[in-house]
Amino acid sequence: MEIHKPKPWHGWREFLKEYLIIVVGVLTALASEQLVERIHRSEEARVAERAMRLELGQDDGQQAFGRVVLAHCFDNRIAQIHDGAFAAPADQLRKWVAAYVPPYRSWDNEAWKAIVSSDIGNIMGAERLVDWSAAYRIVPGLNETNARESELAAQLRDALPPSGEPSAARRQDLRRLAGLLRLANDRMSRGSELFLARIRPLDATVPVASQQTLLSRARALYGDCVVAPDLRTPPAAGDPSANLRGFVHQPDPRPGARR
Numbered sequence: 001m002e003i004h005k006p007k008p009w010h011g012w013r014e015f016l017k018e019y020l021i022i023v024v025g026v027l028t029a030l031a032s033e034q035l036v037e038r039i040h041r042s043e044e045a046r047v048a049e050r051a052m053r054l055e056l057g058q059d060d061g062q063q064a065f066g067r068v069v070l071a072h073c074f075d076n077r078i079a080q081i082h083d084g085a086f087a088a089p090a091d092q093l094r095k096w097v098a099a100y101v102p103p104y105r106s107w108d109n110e111a112w113k114a115i116v117s118s119d120i121g122n123i124m125g126a127e128r129l130v131d132w133s134a135a136y137r138i139v140p141g142l143n144e145t146n147a148r149e150s151e152l153a154a155q156l157r158d159a160l161p162p163s164g165e166p167s168a169a170r171r172q173d174l175r176r177l178a179g180l181l182r183l184a185n186d187r188m189s190r191g192s193e194l195f196l197a198r199i200r201p202l203d204a205t206v207p208v209a210s211q212q213t214l215l216s217r218a219r220a221l222y223g224d225c226v227v228a229p230d231l232r233t234p235p236a237a238g239d240p241s242a243n244l245r246g247f248v249h250q251p252d253p254r255p256g257a258r259r
Helices: 012-069 071-083 090-099 110-116 120-124 126-136 139-158 168-202 208-225
Strands: none
Touching (some): 012 110, 012 120, 012 126, 012 139, 012 168, 012 208, 071 090, 071 168, 071 208, 090 139, 110 126, 120 126, 126 168
8 A cells, every 4th residue: 555655845835834724624514614613503592482482471471460350350259258257148258268269370490490501501692591581580479379369268267167147256257358359369360460471572472262262251150240351451460650659449430239
């Protein structure tokens, strides 16, 4: 086998030529590798944002939409129990209490947790990351309030004896629990409004078909108290004046509605 011996350089010009070829080749390879990595990381960020849109819009978003739709219904029903705790007949109270079953759901943020535990947020950029976090910051509060509401609803059902006339202490306890549940419903509805407002700029809105289905089913279950929300209206919780006053029940402006 013939072996070719390396040719000696003939001067500095030929050496620099060979050197530049090697350097350019290495730099091109590195640049190509970085470009491929950048494309790969950008794709990871797009997939992560898509996962968050699905989680916020089609999971948590539908739950939030449902709470806003039924806010007046739950407030009217719990107001009946609260206002009638001392005056209403025991059997009527039992019917009202049995009918008060607000939905208990898990409010998920698994896609967000995956972002936080990785370095994908660095690719998304600080401003974009803050936009996503603004929506997800509401989720723990909704989870906590919803769980507390479920516990209070269970206590409400236990506050009345299964038969007979409840004592004055039992009626007082019923009124107290109804007041706490009314506050929980207000927090859930206001938090849900704010949540829906914050996911809208992220293109994570609840699909229109899902909105219509939820409205139709809510009206079939609860009747005329169901309100179709205007998702373009700024949420009450986002008003700066919310920092200046506490929780106050506002009367329902519709004819025949309870305060």
